[in-house]
Amino acid sequence: xxxxxxxxxxxxxxAAALGGACLxxxxxxxxxxxxxxxxxxxxxxxxxxxxxxxxxxxxxxxxDLNKCGPMVLDxxxxxxNEMDSTLTFRRSCREGICGSCAMNINGGNTLACxxxxxxxxxxxxxxxxxxxxxxxxxxxxxxxxxxxxxKSIEPxxxxxxxxxxxxxxxxxxxxxxxxxxxxxxxxSRDEFTEERLAKLQDPFSLYRxxxxxxxxxxxxKGLNPGKAIAEIKKMMATYKEKKASA
Amino acid sequence: xxxxWNKNTGSNRPLSxxxxxxxxxxxxxxxxGHRGTGVALSAGVSLFGLSALLLPGNFESHLELVKSxxxxxxxxxxxxxxxxxxxxxxxWNGVRHLMWDLGxxxxxxxxxxxxVAVLVLSVLSSLGLAAM
Numbered sequence: 402x403x404x405x406x407x408x409x410x411x412x413x414x415x416a417a418a419l420g421g422a423c424l425x426x427x428x429x430x431x432x433x434x435x436x437x438x439x440x441x442x443x444x445x446x447x448x449x450x451x452x453x454x455x456x457x458x459x460x461x462x463x464x465d466l467n468k469c470g471p472m473v474l475d476x477x478x479x480x481x482n483e484m485d486s487t488l489t490f491r492r493s494c495r496e497g498i499c500g501s502c503a504m505n506i507n508g509g510n511t512l513a514c515x516x517x518x519x520x521x522x523x524x525x526x527x528x529x530x531x532x533x534x535x536x537x538x539x540x541x542x543x544x545x546x547x548x549x550x551x552k553s554i555e556p557x558x559x560x561x562x563x564x565x566x567x568x569x570x571x572x573x574x575x576x577x578x579x580x581x582x583x584x585x586x587x588x589s590r591d592e593f594t595e596e597r598l599a600k601l602q603d604p605f606s607l608y609r610x611x612x613x614x615x616x617x618x619x620x621x622k623g624l625n626p627g628k629a630i631a632e633i634k635k636m637m638a639t640y641k642e643k644k645a646s647a
Numbered sequence: 648x649x650x651x652w653n654k655n656t657g658s659n660r661p662l663s664x665x666x667x668x669x670x671x672x673x674x675x676x677x678x679x680g681h682r683g684t685g686v687a688l689s690a691g692v693s694l695f696g697l698s699a700l701l702l703p704g705n706f707e708s709h710l711e712l713v714k715s716x717x718x719x720x721x722x723x724x725x726x727x728x729x730x731x732x733x734x735x736x737x738x739w740n741g742v743r744h745l746m747w748d749l750g751x752x753x754x755x756x757x758x759x760x761x762x763v764a765v766l767v768l769s770v771l772s773s774l775g776l777a778a779m
Contacts, residue, residue: 448661457661505663508670532665535655542663546651612747613678614758628753635750 438465441518442525443476445488447539457536459527460485466520473528474502474513489539497621504540505529510619607633674758677765681740684733691733727777735776736769 440463448457462480469479474492481488490513493501497515506516507527519526534542610630617627702709743761746752752761 446663450660505668508668527668529668530663532663532669534663535658535660536663537660543651543655543660546648549648549651611678612744614674614753614755615672617753617755618672618674625753628750631747631750631753634748 436467439467439520439522440464441466441476441520441522443480443528444525445477445480445528445540446530447488448536449487450538461525466518466522469518471517472514473506473516473518473526476518476526477502477513477528487539489541491541503531503621505532512621515621607637610634673762677740677762681737681744684737684740687733688737724777728773731773731776732769735772736765739765739768739772 443462443464444459445462446457447460449455462484464476464479469475474495477488477490478492481490490504491501492514493499495502495514497512500512502513503510504513505528506513507519510531513528528540530536530540531542534544537543607630610627612627612631614627617625620626699706743752743765746761752758
């Protein structure tokens with residue numbers, strides 16, 4: 402029985418894109434051959450821009466956890482492959498580093514590929530796109546504003562004297578590398594600190610932060626952006642503004 | 648960024664749900680509480696000022712009015728507690744905010760600890776003030 406299940410699964414999954422998920426599902430099928438199915442419900446936000454008059458709605462899918470990988474992304478891929486191929490979401494590395502599968506799962510913003518499915522079968526897993534963003538389709542938000550904001554902070558090293566470029570590795574002390582939390586400001590190799598701080602000198606860029614700390618709570622990589630922003634605010638209060646505007 | 652706004656506000660794209668679906672946490676709730684108590688306190692002070700200016704009689708006469716209603720001590724005590732709580736909560740949470748501005752206590756476990764400490768202190772000081 403287990404062998405038959407394995408063969409049928411292999412035919413359904415195209416090997417190229419989903420080798421990883423296929424292998425996991427195969428292993429799952431083998432061990433689960435003798436046990437009862439564990440059905441988990443997923444309520445997923447759906448909206449189709451091409452269907453006129455369509456309103457955002459929740460659609461429920463049932464997935465047998467014995468035949469599915471442990472992460473929410475595994476469930477989404479399984480649903481897309483076997484139940485509803487119109488389900489749309491972003492994904493890429495499936496290992497928690499690229500950030501493509503960011504979405505709101507059971508009320509918290511995380512990556513679907515690193516969030517384990519809650520195995521409590523009495524609860525429905527609720528999946529929404531990232532909150533308060535324009536929805537392109539189903540779980541895909543419009544991130545262009547976010548990218549524009551990232552571009553505006555100039556996320557690259559800037560040195561006053563570029564003539565030394567490429568000659569030697571720019572060295573840093575161990576203490577310097579420890580502080581890479583608030584990246585570009587305190588990177589000792591970057592010499593534009595004062596200009597970067599001056600750019601934030603308006604009521605919106607930095608000061609919309611009210612230290613609610615949801616950012617640190619939800620970070621799937623364990624970073625502390627709340628603290629970094631607090632440190633930037635401290636730097637804003639103490640740097641010499643005359644130097645930058647001169 | 649302007650292109651983003653023009654494109655999206657002109658389209659029929661929905662905005663993904665936010666406060667209806669986000670799971671609540673203690674720091675988040677306390678932050679809203681800080682704003683709420685702040686607004687309430689401001690309104691209270693303004694109302695007090697306006698009343699002093701516009702209502703007839705002085706403070707003593709209004710105090711006598713409340714005394715003449717002969718409300719039970721439990722009700723009086725609860726009312727005093729309800730008036731004192733926003734003040735104490737906002738004050739203690741304000742201290743917590745000032746610590747954050749110094750860059751201290753911004754790790755998640757510290758957030759929960761300081762949050763609970765603020766709540767306990769607020770309740771105790773409100774009880775203390777109401778008992779006076």
